[in-house]
Amino acid sequence: MTSASMPPATPATANATDSPVLDTARRAREAATVLAPLPRTARDGALLAIADALVERTAEITAANAEDIAKARETGTAEAIVDRLTLTPERVAAIAADVRDVVALPDPVGEVVRGSTLPNGLELRQVRVPLGVVGIIYEARPNVTVDAAALCLKSGNAVLLRGSSSAYASNRALVAVLRDAVASAGLPADAVQLVPGLSRDSVTELMTARGLVDVLIPRGGASLIRTVVEGSTVPVIETGTGNCHVYVDERADVDMAVDILVNAKAQRPSVCNAAETVLVHEGVADVFLPRALEALAAAGVTVHGDAAWQKAGADVVAATEEDWESEYLSYDIAAAVVPDLDAAVAHIRRYSSGHTEAIVTRDTAAARRFVSLVDSTAVMVNASTRFTDGSQFGFGAEIGISTQKLHARGPMGLPELTSTKYVVTGDGHVRG
Incomplete structure (x- = not known):
């Protein structure tokens, strides 16, 4: 206070x-x-x-x-x-x-x-x-x-x-x-x-x-x-504002990751716990990116991506520094491919507003490391960022x-x- x-x-x-x-x-x-x-x-x-x-x-x-x-x-x-x-x-x-x-x-x-x-x-x-x-x-x-x-x-x-x-x-x-x-x-x-x-x-x-x-x-x-x-x-x-991130780890269940990403971004994009950036481990990018692009397009989401995302989709807009910093509150999302979990954490530390971050992974050790390194009010493991909410936490209506x-x-x-x-x-x- x-x-x-x-x-x-x-x-x-x-x-x-x-x-x-x-x-x-x-x-x-x-x-x-x-x-x-x-x-x-x-x-x-x-x-x-x-x-x-x-x-x-x-x-x-x-x-x-x-x-x-x-x-x-x-x-x-x-x-x-x-x-x-x-x-x-x-x-x-x-x-x-x-x-x-x-x-x-x-x-x-x-x-x-x-x-x-x-x-x-x-x-x-x-x-x-x-x-x-x-x-x-x-x-x-x-x-x-x-x-x-x-x-x-x-x-x-x-x-x-x-x-x-x-x-x-x-x-x-x-x-x-x-x-x-x-x-x-x-x-x-x-x-x-x-x-x-x-x-x-x-x-x-x-x-x-x-x-x-x-x-x-x-x-x-x-x-x-x-x-x-x-x-x-x-x-x-x-x-705080909600520049929230979803990180898809190398050992993520791809179906689960797509579902979580679309829910986190598109279920209600105008709220502070909606995802604004997705980071994907390069080890799963070839499989995940085409699936994610198709699902996000179906949800009406415009992707502002790095070179890897632009290569994967013709409709991807080139991401700028402003995109990484943005709380869009709209059907837009920034997207990048990262070499590993530590690179994802470094990106989050630089751009996050400290609201909510999520990791999607079947690797328990990776989940534990992500949770220990990310300093936000809420960290989700295999769950949508949209759950950071007083009612969802069982607190009643939050202030x-x-x-x-x-x-x-x-x-x-x-x-x-x-x-x-x-x-x-x-x-x-x-x-x-």
Whole structure:
């Protein structure tokens, strides 16, 4: 967590009354103090109310979403981004189902992380507690609005949501539904708020609301994440972009490798755990490349390849340095043939964003070596990169995938939205 070692501070503007953003943060702080001691039943009741309200008000939500989609298409927004932005009745129902799944998850608040009785008789317990006020800054994915709110409420946190202007109508409608549902369950509506304003100034105010906001979590592209990490005085949990790799080893099952590659790239290319580069051991290239090219072409994927891939397929586009660095989020993939596993690892170390990498191999030793050498949040052995996901890991709806190494790493579920405090119980103990 960036800046985690810095002591709490109250910004000079914290008592100002002329800032809608700070007023919103202040109300969130008050709501957080109400949420923290509430029992699980109260928080779960609010989540069930949210799930019901999403279904009941689907028409209202999709109508607002249609406004955002129309504006996106008018401005020439890429279809991959439009897909992220889109809320169909089926997707709203799925989001509501995810909220119900969160209700069923264990409550992290109050969980004893560790405990012991010290030699002097003091009872020591380290217990999970809410972070407090969590700010989420994210791009055109309105489902994040509900996922973030649900996970923050479940873990006893108030949440401030700052989505992109491209999803403003959708987010405004969703937050209206969430606030009404939360209030109907007897919790403070200000536990869920949309950060006012569409300018960058509102983002800057949120990033510098130290003393009112406890942590920020950015979700989106590299530019957004870099801006938040570098410009925030509020501690940041850094989520990362997904330049994910699939390495096909010399002893890979070719059928399995083709299936994994196509799934990792084409099952849903607009998400961060989609594969963006495939690396193939030269010992299996002659067999694998023709099969892979045929399967990728059938899935509508354009290959940006090195000389070996270009020789294997007439439609392969020559890869550039930019291709190795790209998170396409589209039906494109970079491709190279490498001499061995170590060369594949070297390529991954140079270009990976640290999200997810996969190896396909029947060689147990090769798999172990790959796992030990690759330093990403998730490493898949004979499985698609698409499994790096909170729901797939059994965590419920995730709030993001952290690619840093402090506090949280990988898919962030409920425990990652808590901190801890020590509770020490004595019987008149004094220190000598």
